[in-house]
Amino acid sequence: MKASTSRVPRRLPITAREQPLVVLVASPDAGRRGALVTALSTSPRFSDERDSIVEIADWEASQATTLRDGCVLFCDGALPEALLAGRESATAVVALGQAAGSPELDAVLPWPAPQAEVDTALHRLRELVWLRSRALGGAAAASRDKLARLNRIGTALSDIRQLDQLLQMVLTEARNILDADAGSIYIIERGAGASMSGRKVLGKAERKTRAVAVKRADLTKQLFSLRFAAAQNDSVTIPFEQIVFPANLESIAGYAAITGEAVVLDDVYELPPHAPFRFNRAVIDDKYGYRTRSMLTVPLRNTSDDIVGVVQLINKKRDPRRRLTSEDALEWITPFTPEDLELASSLGSQAGVAIENVRLMDAISNLFERFVIACVRAIEQRDPSTAGHSGRVDRITMGLADEVNRAQIGPFANVEFSDAEMTELHYAALLHDFGKIGVREHVLTKAEKLYPAQQQAIEFRAQLISLELRLRAAQQEGVLRAADEPEPRAIQALRDALQADLARLENDLAFVREHTRPVFLTDEKLARLQGIVDQPWQVNGRVLPLVTPEEFHSLKTRKGTLNDEERREIESHVEESWRFLKQIPWTDDLAHVPEIAGQHHEKMNGKGYPQGVPASETPLGSRLMAVADVFDSLTSSDRPYKPAIPLERALDILRAMAKDGELDPDVVNLFVETKVWGTLKLKLVRLADATAAQKAAH
Numbered sequence: 001m002k003a004s005t006s007r008v009p010r011r012l013p014i015t016a017r018e019q020p021l022v023v024l025v026a027s028p029d030a031g032r033r034g035a036l037v038t039a040l041s042t043s044p045r046f047s048d049e050r051d052s053i054v055e056i057a058d059w060e061a062s063q064a065t066t067l068r069d070g071c072v073l074f075c076d077g078a079l080p081e082a083l084l085a086g087r088e089s090a091t092a093v094v095a096l097g098q099a100a101g102s103p104e105l106d107a108v109l110p111w112p113a114p115q116a117e118v119d120t121a122l123h124r125l126r127e128l129v130w131l132r133s134r135a136l137g138g139a140a141a142a143s144r145d146k147l148a149r150l151n152r153i154g155t156a157l158s159d160i161r162q163l164d165q166l167l168q169m170v171l172t173e174a175r176n177i178l179d180a181d182a183g184s185i186y187i188i189e190r191g192a193g194a195s196m197s198g199r200k201v202l203g204k205a206e207r208k209t210r211a212v213a214v215k216r217a218d219l220t221k222q223l224f225s226l227r228f229a230a231a232q233n234d235s236v237t238i239p240f241e242q243i244v245f246p247a248n249l250e251s252i253a254g255y256a257a258i259t260g261e262a263v264v265l266d267d268v269y270e271l272p273p274h275a276p277f278r279f280n281r282a283v284i285d286d287k288y289g290y291r292t293r294s295m296l297t298v299p300l301r302n303t304s305d306d307i308v309g310v311v312q313l314i315n316k317k318r319d320p321r322r323r324l325t326s327e328d329a330l331e332w333i334t335p336f337t338p339e340d341l342e343l344a345s346s347l348g349s350q351a352g353v354a355i356e357n358v359r360l361m362d363a364i365s366n367l368f369e370r371f372v373i374a375c376v377r378a379i380e381q382r383d384p385s386t387a388g389h390s391g392r393v394d395r396i397t398m399g400l401a402d403e404v405n406r407a408q409i410g411p412f413a414n415v416e417f418s419d420a421e422m423t424e425l426h427y428a429a430l431l432h433d434f435g436k437i438g439v440r441e442h443v444l445t446k447a448e449k450l451y452p453a454q455q456q457a458i459e460f461r462a463q464l465i466s467l468e469l470r471l472r473a474a475q476q477e478g479v480l481r482a483a484d485e486p487e488p489r490a491i492q493a494l495r496d497a498l499q500a501d502l503a504r505l506e507n508d509l510a511f512v513r514e515h516t517r518p519v520f521l522t523d524e525k526l527a528r529l530q531g532i533v534d535q536p537w538q539v540n541g542r543v544l545p546l547v548t549p550e551e552f553h554s555l556k557t558r559k560g561t562l563n564d565e566e567r568r569e570i571e572s573h574v575e576e577s578w579r580f581l582k583q584i585p586w587t588d589d590l591a592h593v594p595e596i597a598g599q600h601h602e603k604m605n606g607k608g609y610p611q612g613v614p615a616s617e618t619p620l621g622s623r624l625m626a627v628a629d630v631f632d633s634l635t636s637s638d639r640p641y642k643p644a645i646p647l648e649r650a651l652d653i654l655r656a657m658a659k660d661g662e663l664d665p666d667v668v669n670l671f672v673e674t675k676v677w678g679t680l681k682l683k684l685v686r687l688a689d690a691t692a693a694q695k696a697a698h
Helices: 030-041 115-136 138-157 163-178 252-259 338-382 389-406 419-430 434-438 452-481 488-516 523-534 549-555 564-582 593-598 620-635 647-659 665-674 692-696
Strands: 022-026 052-056 071-075 092-096 107-109 180-190 197-201 204-208 224-233 244-246 263-265 295-301 307-317 537-539 542-544
Touching (some): 022 030, 030 052, 030 115, 071 115, 092 115, 107 115, 163 180, 163 224, 163 307, 163 338, 180 252, 224 252, 252 295, 252 307, 295 338, 307 338, 338 389, 338 419, 338 434, 389 419, 389 665, 419 593, 419 620, 452 488, 452 537, 452 549, 488 523, 523 549, 564 593, 593 620, 620 647, 620 665, 647 665
Parallel strands (some): 022 071, 071 092, 092 107
Antiparallel strands (some): 180 224, 180 307, 197 204, 224 244, 263 295, 295 307, 537 542
């Protein structure tokens, strides 16, 4: 089973601490009793410390002929009449293999009962028993429960780091505590009609609601908006859509936000005559056949008593389990009480602080992300030819991580990145080349095997050799012509020798020019290049080399443009990235960023760099990034030393590298099978559309 992520459920579950259970397993068949007891006792929803199981073979012979509070009966067979006498207590009854439809039953399980259905039933029955005990426990018990639950909510709110989850939690628990059928939350934003902010997160656009704290005095001087950010309704299904509207006194939520006052209404259809706000029944009631009656609207405040939003609870129900219908809604709706206002205000204070904390954390995260992106852009400006590489590697890496999370079969079926791990991988991918800031710029931007000054030196030496050859030939021809009887054949032989030398020089120079570019150097061509170096020109007693040993050291590079020393300097950027990133005081959830970024050039066979770490010690995130890095390097069209390699050939290269132990074969297979490049809509060259140069590129 995949590991859980950091997602938070929409409501706080009722655990065995709040509602312990006595589970009665009644069946005349010992085998069926034993099987069900095993399924219950091994369920993760069962607490060995707080829950208990009682086996019943014969109701008449047993003293447990009635159900007590906290009991759940799993009954195999007909329900005894004596049992029904105890149904006014907080209990639940489940039938095994019995047809549904009996009013006495709360659930029906098939037989044999799958473990997953037993787990789900146990969880739901615990909640049902808890709700019934709440409804039957009296005012004192309900008040104690509300206070205890309010404390639990405060603890839970401090653990949530995403605003949308926080708002859903606040709204769900506020409705649970106050028995409200529906509710909504509005978040304050600066400016009339403020738009939702969007930014790059986890390799894809994720929208964030930007909540702001607003001092009450500012609301009277500046324009602010309310974002309809969360809504729930137990009785009517209403499509939710976030909208933004100006905060003013005409709406109930706007009035609460501007004045900072709670608004308690027994019936929104009968507002006080001098109320500045109005209830717009056309939005929900008329459109969806709902009847809004009682309403409690409370502003959400932070620690500075600034308002960050408004929570609005609708229709307090006499029975929290009942679903309201248009026919009997008014019969089951009751006004909110002063106690409800006190509880809602307390929850509003907790929620306001939690929203403010999330807002500040989001602002800090956004600030850090923009700083990281600015750093990446600053590095890429040193090498404009690779601008955008880090962003593309980030997108491809995160796309691969998404596919890992979606995998249901294969080597990644039991692997899943949590939200925190995805964020960690995101920053590692963006910063994987940060160490290039320490690489000399002329090495970083080297487009050919020789630097421009070296190429100019070779051209100058070629001209000098040509001039010396011509000068020598002219001198020799002058001597021949000065003889008493010049020999025409000797003069012609001299001229032919000059033309042969000049042709050889031109051919050698053309060969050097061609292999100054990052073309692949075969053994034959390397031998010829070696011959050019080993046979310098001898002119008038002077040795004039066309190519020096230092230049030959770079020209003999088999592929690419970097000689051995320059390649080591470039490769050092990985270790420099690791050293730089280690100096940042990363939080616990981002602690592995240096390690992931610092190992994206390690190979599965342990022959990578900088540390030669084998596959077993390389983080999965680094292996994903390695494939993304190679793929982008192959297919990008902005590299000065090569054209873009067509997609089909790039995939063949990835497979070959995986076969040779350079890349993770499982990651390469996942990349090819899921066609991540298509999902991300990357601009790639296809083999059918490739130019001759692109087809020939290595």
